[in-house]
Amino acid sequence: MDYPLLNVLLTMMWFFLWVVWFMLLFRVIADIFHDDSMGGWAKAGWTIFAIILPFLGVLIYLIVRGKQMGEREIAWARGSEARYYAAAGGVTQPTDQADQLTRLAELKNHGDLTQEEYERAKAKVLV
Structure with missing residues (x-):
């Protein structure tokens, strides 16, 4: 089969971008559900927006709420670490x-x- 090297590289690039897109989409959806400051209707709205119009929904979410995503991730990780140390009897933080x-x-x-x-x-x- 005749498949030039440039086509292989372009195919790999599109596949990589596709994987990155899904990682970003799942990251945004996880952030929606980890955010305790949002109510149920807001979470449902953002989730539906991200699923129905995924490109636009994710980009708008990143613009509107992206700055606090890192802060929420750190808070969630600290809470997870605290739960780990609380569950591990002999290990202390x-x-x-x-x-x-x-x-x-x-x-x-x-x-x-x-x-x-x-x-x-x-x-x-x-x-």
Whole structure:
């Protein structure tokens, strides 16, 4: 079969964009349902808008509510982490500065953090 290299690259690009689009759509729908500040009707409206007119709905959602998406994601992750530590009986979340600095030093020594990341995290703990 005759399928030039440029056509293969264009097909791969369109497939990649298609995957990215679905990831964005699912991310927006997940954000709609994770947002506790919205009522049921607002969630239903945004969901229907994102499903009926997906391109327009997602783009408008990102314009109108996109700035707070990261904040809601961080709050959801912190809540998930708190539930994990509450469920894990013997494991405690480090709250003391010394515990946090010890944990950061262990991560740096293990190679999970670079020197720059370690310094930034240490500065946040000490502030």
